[in-house]
Amino acid sequence: MRTVGLIVEYNPFHNGHLYHLQQSRKITQADAVVAVMSGHFLQRGEPALLDKWARTKMALEGGCDLVIELPVAYATQAAEWFAYGAVSLLEATGVVESFCFGTENGELEPLLQAAETVANEPPAFKALLKQLLQTGISYPSAYSSAITAYLSDRGYASAANFPFALPNHTLALHYLLALKRLGGKMEPFTITREKAQYNQETATDSMIASATAIRKLLLEQRSLEAARSFVPESTLRTLQQEWSAGHCPISWEHFTSALLHAIVTRTPSELAELHEISEGIEHRIRNALPQLASRQFEDILEALKTKRYTRTKLQRALLSILLGHSKADFTQDKLASGVEYIRVLGFTEKGKHLLRRMRNSAKLPVLLSAARAPQPFRYLELDTQASSVYMLGVPGSTSAHSLFRDFTEKPVTVE
Template identity: 60%
Template sequence: MRTVGLIVEYNPFHNGHHYHLQQSLKITESDAVVAVMSGHFLQRGEPALLNKWTRTEMALRGGCDVVIELPVAYSTQAAEWFGYGAVALLEATGVVDALCFGSEAGEIGPLRRVAGLLAHEPAAFSALMADCLRTGASYPAAYSEAVRLYMEAAGDAEAASFPLAQPNNTLGLHYLLALERLGSAIEPFSLKREKAGYSQTTITDAQIASATAIRKLTLEAASPEGTAPYVPHSTLELLMRDHAIGRGRSSWVQYTSQLFHKLVGESAATLGSYHEMTEGLEHRLKKILPSLDTLAFEPLLDKLKTKRYTRTKLQRALLSVLLGHSKELLSPERLRGGIQYIRILGYSPRGQELLKRMRKTAKLPILNSAARSQQADPYLELDVQATSVYALGWPDASPRDLFRDYYEKPITIQGRIP
């Protein structure tokens, strides 16, 4: 059974995701899909619209066969560690033959050449990166410029002119870097992203909209029914189900009170110990707090944002404060050590067959719940804590909601329901 791996957030699963999944099966000539999916908090430093079990069900009903959780220690990281964690999990299953990711360019040749040269970060590239950062550019902008200059010096004009600054192209490069660094035999493929940009808020197509636009529709309307043209029927059913019980509209709004409690109650020194709190950002935070007109998330971001600090960087830093993620626990040395388990969130009947194979081929223990872990793992503990924080954003959260990781079995379905 040839298997393709996908790295996803499905926030929520929409028609574009369904197209990507179907085309991934086709171009990789695969029979099954293993998806590595972020849990309750995501790569851009945001809470997921819906909890990870609902999104797992969306994924399975949309065509995935096994859904594996990307631990929050990696799911909330910049592209390098997000990509490394996700690819390492696909590699660890022992059953994934191909990886297919969407990109703005749809080309993989230039990215593979860049990855081949930069996988072990030569000194010349590190020097270029340092020079670019000294200009005051944000890290993503500096990285793109350093790659351009390095590939130009290497005589690869096509790779030097590649639009690396576009978010899916950047993620794609880091997936390829991870494959190189892990010495993986997984074969990479890329599909061109069509009809809706990564963070496009306007809808310009009758059936395809970005997840950003769909979330905007869901959060601003009284009901998720307006998303119907842009999502599979199964996704709409689940959006409506969770909305009816007050659990389908999570955003930073629900966590602002928790966040400000920590920002106000902790010293600058303590804030500075959190992951992504760099270059004195903790002091800037403390200085800005008294000048706010309202204790709301967006005004805080607007005051904090500079050329150097992008919105995404700031969201990740604030999320680290909310979740209590320290620099020590999420240091490059710790992250490089990798994930020590494979957490299964759900599977289809075909996925059950894959899991039987995985139990023989996997390089890491396979967990069906946090309660099944044989030993304490700091990253698994962070996932349990993330679920508790996420559930506290609901108006009627119960203790069982807070500790659902210990109780919930993997989501199963009887078949694919488009």
């Protein structure tokens, strides 16, 4: 059984995701799809619109066969570590021969060339990156500019003119860098992202819209009709079920009281010990609170905004405060050591077959629930804590039992 891997958030699963999944199967000639999916908190420092089990159901009904969780320690990171965690998990299954990701132009060769050239971060490249960071621009902008300049200096014409700064290209490059650094065997493929670009906030097509645009429609219009034409029927059914139960749509606004509590009960020096808190931003956060126009999350962001800090960087910093993520748990050495387990969120009949194969092929323990962990994995502990925090923000989840679903919830199954 030939298997392709996908790295996803599915927040929510929409027609563009369906197209990507179908094309990935086609160009890799795969019989099955394994998806590494972020859990309750996502790469841009945001809570998911729906919980991870509902999104797993969407993924399986949309065509995935096995869904495994990208731990929160990697899922909420910038591109480098997000990609590293996801690629290492796909490799660790031992059943995935290829993986496929979307890019803005569908070109793979310049990305491969760049990954091959800078994977070991030559001194000249590191010097370029440091020089650009000193100008005050954001790290993603500095990194893409450093790659362009480094490759141009060495005569790589095709790569030197490649738009590395585009969001999907940034992620794609880091997937390939992770593959190279891990010594991975998977074959990479890419397809062109069609009709809606990553982070595009408005829908410009009748059938395809970005997840960002769909979430904005749902949160602003408070009606599922706003998303009907952009998602498969199976996604719409799950949205209707979760919406009726009061379990979605979830946004940062559901966590602002908890966030403010986490800020005001810590001193600036305590805030400084948390992941993503650097360059004195802990003082800016504490000093901004008395000036807030309201307790709304957007007002908190507005009070903290500077030229140097992107919205995503600020959201990740605030998420680290909310979740209590310490710098000690997120050192480069600890992140580079990789995930210690494979957490299964759901599977189909084909997925069940893949799990049987993984008994012999997987390089890590395969967990069907957090309660079955053979030892106390630290990143799994962070996952269960993040799930509990998320459930505290879900209006329809009023029972204490919901706080510990990671220990009791069985994997989602779809026939």
